[in-house]
Amino acid sequence: MPLPPNFFEDVYEVVRQVPPGRVTTYGAVASFLGLKSSARMVGWALNHAIAASDVPAHRVVNRKGLLTGKYHFSDSGQMEALLQAEGVAVESDVVVDFEEKFWDPSQALQL
DNA sequence: GACATGACGGCAG
DNA sequence: CCTGCCGCCATGT
Numbered sequence: 441m442p443l444p445p446n447f448f449e450d451v452y453e454v455v456r457q458v459p460p461g462r463v464t465t466y467g468a469v470a471s472f473l474g475l476k477s478s479a480r481m482v483g484w485a486l487n488h489a490i491a492a493s494d495v496p497a498h499r500v501v502n503r504k505g506l507l508t509g510k511y512h513f514s515d516s517g518q519m520e521a522l523l524q525a526e527g528v529a530v531e532s533d534v535v536v537d538f539e540e541k542f543w544d545p546s547q548a549l550q551l
Numbered sequence: 552g553a554c555a556t557g558a559c560g561g562c563a564g
Numbered sequence: 565c566c567t568g569c570c571g572c573c574a575t576g577t
Binding site (some may be wrong): 458465466467471477479480481482483484485486487490497501502503506507508509510511512529547 | 557558559560561
C-alpha cells in the first residue's frame with residue numbers, strides 16, 4: 441500500500457494547522473507525509489477535503505503560489521477571496537510575496 | 552489490463 | 565522567465 445491508510449487524516453491535520461495569513465504547498469505537505477514525489481496525492485486528498493469541511497484547503501497552493509484549485513471550490517473566486525480576507529494578497533491567481541507567506545509543516549513541528 | 556487525466560514537482564532546453 | 569517532458573499514485577472509462 442503506497443499510501444498510508446491515514447493519508448487523508450494526516451493531510452487534514454496538517455492543513456488545519458496552517459495559520460491564517462499563511463499558505464503551504466502540496467509538495468511541502470507531501471514531503472512531510474513521506475509522499476515527497478507524489479504531491480498530486482495531496483491535491484487529490486484536498487479535493488475530497490473540501491467536502492469534509494474543517495479543512496482550509498484555500499491555504500494550500502502549488503509551489504509557484506498559484507491557486508490551481510480555485511475551480512474546485514463552490515465559486516471560482518472563493519479561494520482567492522478567503523485568502524485575501526486573511527491578509528494574503530492575491531494577483532492573477534498567484535499569491536503575492538509567496539515566499540513570505542509560505543508556511544512549512546516541518547517548520548511548525550520544529551518548535 | 553491499458554490509456555488518459557488530475558488541486559504537482561523537478562529538470563532540461 | 566517560459567515551455568515541454570517525465571515521474572509520481574489513484575481514479576474513471
